[in-house]
Amino acid sequence: MIDLEKRTVPRRGLLGLSRDELAVWLRERGLPAMRARQLRRWLIVEGADSFAGMTDLPKALREELAEAFVPLETTVARHMQAADGTHKLLVRLQDGQLIECVLIQENDRRTACISTQVGCGMGCVFCASGLNGVERNLTAGEIIEQLLRLRAMPAAAAVTEKRLTNIVVMGMGEPLANLDALLEALQAATGKDGMGIGARHVTISTVGLPAKMRRLADLGKQYHLAVSLHAPSDALRTRIVPTNAKTGIAAILEAADYYFQKTGRQVTFEYVMLGGVNDSAADAEKLAGLLRGRCAHVNLIPFNDVSGLPDRGPSPEAVAAFQAIIRRRGVSVKVRKRKGAGIDAACGQLRRQES
Numbered sequence: 001m002i003d004l005e006k007r008t009v010p011r012r013g014l015l016g017l018s019r020d021e022l023a024v025w026l027r028e029r030g031l032p033a034m035r036a037r038q039l040r041r042w043l044i045v046e047g048a049d050s051f052a053g054m055t056d057l058p059k060a061l062r063e064e065l066a067e068a069f070v071p072l073e074t075t076v077a078r079h080m081q082a083a084d085g086t087h088k089l090l091v092r093l094q095d096g097q098l099i100e101c102v103l104i105q106e107n108d109r110r111t112a113c114i115s116t117q118v119g120c121g122m123g124c125v126f127c128a129s130g131l132n133g134v135e136r137n138l139t140a141g142e143i144i145e146q147l148l149r150l151r152a153m154p155a156a157a158a159v160t161e162k163r164l165t166n167i168v169v170m171g172m173g174e175p176l177a178n179l180d181a182l183l184e185a186l187q188a189a190t191g192k193d194g195m196g197i198g199a200r201h202v203t204i205s206t207v208g209l210p211a212k213m214r215r216l217a218d219l220g221k222q223y224h225l226a227v228s229l230h231a232p233s234d235a236l237r238t239r240i241v242p243t244n245a246k247t248g249i250a251a252i253l254e255a256a257d258y259y260f261q262k263t264g265r266q267v268t269f270e271y272v273m274l275g276g277v278n279d280s281a282a283d284a285e286k287l288a289g290l291l292r293g294r295c296a297h298v299n300l301i302p303f304n305d306v307s308g309l310p311d312r313g314p315s316p317e318a319v320a321a322f323q324a325i326i327r328r329r330g331v332s333v334k335v336r337k338r339k340g341a342g343i344d345a346a347c348g349q350l351r352r353q354e355s
Contacts, residue, residue, distance in 0.1 A: 011070045044148070049071055109166055117178055119173065124241050166201045172350050225263075285325060298332065299336050
């Protein structure tokens with residue numbers, strides 16, 4: 001008799017197992033723990049796409065692994081490449097859900113922009129990722145697989161590096177709302193047996209969840225923290241970022257200060273500029289007043305068009321004037337270079353759609 005249930009249940013991706021789960025699976029078969037390190041090295045370091053090619057493992061183990069697992073459980077549903085060398089992947093998860101991730105290439109840097117949730121529940125008014133809300137958190141394996149898929153993309157001709165050099169957790173979702181899975185994935189990327197990406201080359205972006213920011217600070221990691229501020233007052237920020245009603249700017253700034261105190265890492269404050277909404281000289285003065293005296297940097301991000309949203313970008317003159325005011329007040333500031341906008345891969349443009 002055919003076991004239909006067994007046939008229809010997809011095999012789990014090996015990276016979906018934690019180190020402890022994999023160790024237990026091996027121990028139950030009388031195999032040494034060192035096999036777990038070998039398996040993860042083949043997948044994370046070597047980028048193996050089959051168990052058959054893992055030649056330093058016993059043949060019997062490779063066959064059993066192939067029956068029980070798949071090396072990678074995600075698939076690339078769509079691949080787009082922009083003229084500036086940016087790659088965007090639409091990734092299908094085993095349950096049929098979709099996410100997007102991006103590879104940004106410039107000079108000697110290959111930066112992976114990864115997602116942590118299917119959709120986003122923060123509701124920022126300028127962002128495509130939250131248009132349909134949030135479905136679920138990603139597993140650590142699903143986060144790691146984005147890095148592996150992006151690393152496999154062809155390097156642009158002008159890029160000297162072939163490996164991933166940087167990670168920005170700025171894709172779909174609120175990273176700190178899925179912190180445990182993210183930390184496990186980043187350990188795989190930055191650990192000695194991982195992808196060779198230093199912790200200082202990892203940026204975690206958050207809408208501003210003070211308790212989680214403090215927890216991240218207490219871990220003592222050297223990850224860079226970026227806070228999506230987008231407004232200099234609570235009234236305006238709550239219009240742009242609805243979750244601000246529960247937190248408030250003061251609590252977010254206090255948590256950012258705490259992060260700097262614990263890690264010594266300058267905090268970046270991201271500011272999406274919306275034409276006629278938060279791009280006035282008065283807004284710039286208020287923002288500079290909030291951040292002056294702090295070890296802070298401001299990243300100005302002119303709004304990237306999103307189909308279905310009413311906002312428009314600021315004029316070049318407004319951006320230049322805003323930047324000049326902040327700089328005059330003694331706060332570090334720059335305008336983020338736009339990459340991948342031609343394929344809807346720029347800041348705020350990621351969404352779950354196949355066409």
